[in-house]
Amino acid sequence: MQTNDRFVVVDLETTGLSPQKGDCIVEIGAVLVEGGSKKATFQTLVDPRRLIPYYAQRVHGISDKMVKGAPTVEEAIPLFLEFAQDSCLVSHNARFDRGFLDFFHPGLGHPHLDTILLSRRLIPGLSSYKLDVLIEELNLAISGRHRALGDAEATADLLLHLMNLSGEISEILPRCLIPNRCASA
Numbered sequence: 001m002q003t004n005d006r007f008v009v010v011d012l013e014t015t016g017l018s019p020q021k022g023d024c025i026v027e028i029g030a031v032l033v034e035g036g037s038k039k040a041t042f043q044t045l046v047d048p049r050r051l052i053p054y055y056a057q058r059v060h061g062i063s064d065k066m067v068k069g070a071p072t073v074e075e076a077i078p079l080f081l082e083f084a085q086d087s088c089l090v091s092h093n094a095r096f097d098r099g100f101l102d103f104f105h106p107g108l109g110h111p112h113l114d115t116i117l118l119s120r121r122l123i124p125g126l127s128s129y130k131l132d133v134l135i136e137e138l139n140l141a142i143s144g145r146h147r148a149l150g151d152a153e154a155t156a157d158l159l160l161h162l163m164n165l166s167g168e169i170s171e172i173l174p175r176c177l178i179p180n181r182c183a184s185a
Contacts (some may be wrong), residue, residue, distance in 0.1 A: 003044035003053055004062050006029045006032070006033070006085075006088070006089040007031050007032075007033040007034070007087055007088050007089075007090045007113070007136070007159065008031070008032055008033070008083065008084040008085075008088070008090065008113050009030060009031045009033060009090040009152045009155045009156040009159060010028065010029070010030045010032070010080070010084070010091055010097055010098065010101075010152060011028075011029050011090055011091060011148045011149070011151040011152040011155060012025050012027065012028055012029075012092070012096075012100055012101075012108070012148060013025070013026050013027040013029075013059075013060040013062055013148045014056065014098050014100060015048050015050065015052050015053060015056050016053065016056060017096075019099065019103035019104065020103065022050070023075075023100075024046070024049070024050060024073055024074050024104075025037040025046045025048065025100055025104065025166065026045065026046050026048050026052060026060070026062050026067055026074055027043070027044070027045050027046060027058075027060070027062055027147065027148040027149075028042070028043070028044050028046060028077075028147030028148055029036050029041070029042070029043045029147065029148025029151065029152040029153075030043070030083060030084065030148075030149075030151055030152050031078060031084070031119070031149075031152045031155075031156040032043040032087070032144070033082055033090075033159060033160065036079070036160065036164075037160070037165065038153075038160070039062055040081075040155050041081075041149060041152075041153075042080060042083040043148065044070065044071060044076050044079060044080070045062065045066060045067050045070035045071075045105060046067065046070055046071060046072065046073050046076045047067045047068065047069070047070045047072050048067065048073070048136075048138055049070065049072060049115040051064055052064050054068070055131065058146075058147055060146045060147060061146070062147075066076065072107050073104045074104070076107045078105075079143065081105070082170075084110065085120045086110070087110065087117075088110065088111045088112070088113055089101075089110045089111070089112045089113070090112070090113045090114075090115060090132075090156075090159055091112065091113075091114065091115070091149070091156065092114070092116055092117075092131045092155045092158070092172045093114065093116055093148075094113065094115075094178045095112035095113045095114070095178055097112075098112045098178055107139070112178050113159075113176055113177055113178075113179050114116070114176055114177070114178050115134075115155055115158050115159055115176075116161065117175065117176040117178075118159075118162055118176040119162065121175065121176065122131060122162050122165055123137070123165075123172075130153065131154060131155065131158070132145070135154055135157075135158070138158070138161055140154065140157045140158060140161060141154075141157070142157075145159045168173075
């Protein structure tokens with residue numbers, strides 16, 4: 001990974017933890033990182049076509065009223081993929097975001113980098129690798145926590161910090177990519 005590589009940092013807000021149990025995406029936020037800096041953003045609310053549970057609303061603050069009239073997941077993911085193009089996707093806890101993306105858009109071929117795995121390799125010894133902990137530990141700013149674009153912005157800042165910390169890290173990159181279940185499809 002070099003600073004001239006193209007990454008799209010993505011974060012999802014959802015109705016719960018498992019698309020297999022009926023949970024759905026309610027917001028997609030993404031930040032294009034290219035040439036070692038943030039270049040553009042993408043954000044959309046998503047109508048899950050179901051009620052958003054109260055416990056989920058308490059986490060991200062997205063209400064049923066807010067998503068009324070928003071694109072459905074079948075409409076929103078293609079919009080996101082148009083923004084992402086052929087970039088490497090990046091998430092903090094990529095298995096979660098990728099699980100939802102793969103469930104609602106089978107065959108997604110993008111590699112997906114996990115900043116938790118990358119942080120563990122480059123900043124060993126922390127008691128936790130939660131996004132809040134890393135942001136505080138590295139003195140990075142965060143706004144809009146638990147909203148998709150705010151978390152994507154924070155994760156993009158974390159990615160840029162890790163890239164600067166390491167310089168050329170291509171030798172550890174493969175160990176920080178989550179398995180692409182659809183790569184052989």
